Amino acid sequence: MAPQKLLDGLVALVTGGASGFGEGIVRLFAEQGAKVVILDIGEDQAQAIVYELNQSGYTSTFIKTDITKAADWKNATDKTLAKFSKIDILVNNAGWTYRRKDSLEVTEAEYDRIFDINVKGIYNSINAIMPHFLKQGSGSIINISSCVTSKPTTGLLYYNATKGAVDLLTRGLAAEYSSKGIRVNGISPSLGNTALVSEFVGVEFTKEMAERQATEAPIQRMVTPKDIAKGCLFYATPYFNEFQTGGLLRVDGGQYC
Numbered sequence: 001m002a003p004q005k006l007l008d009g010l011v012a013l014v015t016g017g018a019s020g021f022g023e024g025i026v027r028l029f030a031e032q033g034a035k036v037v038i039l040d041i042g043e044d045q046a047q048a049i050v051y052e053l054n055q056s057g058y059t060s061t062f063i064k065t066d067i068t069k070a071a072d073w074k075n076a077t078d079k080t081l082a083k084f085s086k087i088d089i090l091v092n093n094a095g096w097t098y099r100r101k102d103s104l105e106v107t108e109a110e111y112d113r114i115f116d117i118n119v120k121g122i123y124n125s126i127n128a129i130m131p132h133f134l135k136q137g138s139g140s141i142i143n144i145s146s147c148v149t150s151k152p153t154t155g156l157l158y159y160n161a162t163k164g165a166v167d168l169l170t171r172g173l174a175a176e177y178s179s180k181g182i183r184v185n186g187i188s189p190s191l192g193n194t195a196l197v198s199e200f201v202g203v204e205f206t207k208e209m210a211e212r213q214a215t216e217a218p219i220q221r222m223v224t225p226k227d228i229a230k231g232c233l234f235y236a237t238p239y240f241n242e243f244q245t246g247g248l249l250r251v252d253g254g255q256y257c
């Protein structure tokens with residue numbers, strides 16, 4: 001029989017949990033019984049989510065963390081272990097892109113920033129959390145990639161490349177650590193109407209564009225934070241997944257099938 005709450009008793013860290021897909025993951029994981037820790041640079045948004053969730057009887061907390069900084073990860077790991085004694089799930093969701101443009105116009109600062117957030121953020125997370133998972137003999141890591149790895153979007157060359165790296169990190173970490181009880185999987189979303197959407201399309205994203213975009217997927221709507229959260233829940237809950245590792249799940253309403 002399915003448990004009433006699919007993440008009961010588990011502790012989950014969600015990077016970028018203050019906005020967009022990450023917020024959806026935080027909300028669903030909290031509703032499913034997890035103690036959720038938001039790691040983000042967006043303090044006000046994160047605090048508002050934590051306040052609302054805790055008022056509703058769920059357990060969540062915020063630790064201000066810039067995922068590009070190893071010292072911030074150490075702080076987040078130490079504080080989480082001090083408060084909740086363990087970590088079971090890590091969702092590497094935080095991400096960024098420069099506004100879609102000709103690749104020759106991408107500055108070195110933008111190149112450095114996109115790889116720092118989208119790739120080095122995961123490197124830092126592994127160095128901080130994996131030793132704990134290894135000691136514990138268990139852990140579940142879920143990396144948020146993108147459907148751009150199925151079909152590169154023009155004008156997002158280096159964003160595409162960071163997500164290609166995310167997929168290989170996911171599969172490589174799974175190959176290296178799954179025998180030690182640590183599962184590593186990835187979720188690849190299609191275009192969602194989050195704070196990043198205008199950067200992805202290169203112009204201000206309008207209601208008309210959203211309606212047109214919805215018809216791109218056979219299911220006839222854009223992906224939502226809840227859709228992405230449900231994909232993450234599938235990998236995170238021991239009820240559905242005690243076996244799959246190295247998996248890359250597209251959550252795209254069939255757009256890339």
Ligand SMILES: NC(=O)c1ccc[n+]([C@@H]2O[C@H](COP(=O)([O-])OP(=O)(O)OC[C@H]3O[C@@H](n4cnc5c(N)ncnc54)[C@H](O)[C@@H]3O)[C@@H](O)[C@H]2O)c1
Binds near residue numbers: 018065
């Ligand atoms: N929105 C889409 O269409 C789409 C599609 C495919 C993949 N994705 C991926 O989904 C993930 C979430 O993106 P989103 O669309 O929800 O964007 P978003 O901008 O709504 O949320 C991103 C969050 O990450 C946080 N963040 C950024 N840099 C950070 C840093 N250095 N340290 C800590 N937190 C940081 C931001 O503060 C924000 O809260 C990203 O990895 C993105 O690449 C998004």
